[in-house]
Amino acid sequence: MSPLSSLILIAGLALQAGAVTIPVSVGKVGLVFDPNTIRAAQGDIIEFRFWARNHSVVSGNWNQACTPATSAGFFSGFNFPTEAGAPNANVFRVTINDTNPIVFYCSQNTGSHCKNGMVGVVNPAGGNTLESYVNAAKSASTAVSPQVGVFGGVIVQGAISPTTTGGSSTGTGTATGTATPTQTGNAAGTIAAPLVGLCAAGLAALVLM
Numbered sequence: 001m002s003p004l005s006s007l008i009l010i011a012g013l014a015l016q017a018g019a020v021t022i023p024v025s026v027g028k029v030g031l032v033f034d035p036n037t038i039r040a041a042q043g044d045i046i047e048f049r050f051w052a053r054n055h056s057v058v059s060g061n062w063n064q065a066c067t068p069a070t071s072a073g074f075f076s077g078f079n080f081p082t083e084a085g086a087p088n089a090n091v092f093r094v095t096i097n098d099t100n101p102i103v104f105y106c107s108q109n110t111g112s113h114c115k116n117g118m119v120g121v122v123n124p125a126g127g128n129t130l131e132s133y134v135n136a137a138k139s140a141s142t143a144v145s146p147q148v149g150v151f152g153g154v155i156v157q158g159a160i161s162p163t164t165t166g167g168s169s170t171g172t173g174t175a176t177g178t179a180t181p182t183q184t185g186n187a188a189g190t191i192a193a194p195l196v197g198l199c200a201a202g203l204a205a206l207v208l209m
């Protein structure tokens, strides 16, 4: 590996080490995101974990409550219908690219989730706060879902294991582990192999005697 690519690798690792994943529960206790005010640094990942009912997450326009951001942003789609009692195994992850204030809301209109305060903010600043948006949402007619499907984040399948969430354990866990020997295939191994063979032969000879 060249010194330059080593440096790039080290820089990449340092960046990853600094970034954190921030879990946000969606609808776990009522029509709320928890937490609903988030401080995130550039590179951090917000992981939306969906609970009962059928919620979504849309990045919003600060100037018009419950409507999508006019550029960039993200939308999870309605891909997380969830039964009561445990979170959906799949999550929606959004990487934060800068520290500008972001607002997001749930666009579920059955129950008027956005209007009823199911919103959250990232890095609030100036007049862009949770309170200002919640107040504006109260007079929104309906919440708008982007018509283009999922964007601005990734759906990660099976990110949440039912065994680690502390929910009622009804899982039928089948062990799928296969004990495959790890093959390191290094030079030392290939040199050592004949030696091991010799030792084995010696042992065999001893046993025979």
Ligand SMILES: [Cu+2]
Residues within 6 Å of the ligand: 027, 031, 054, 055, 056, 106, 107, 108, 113, 118
């Ligand atoms: Cu909702």
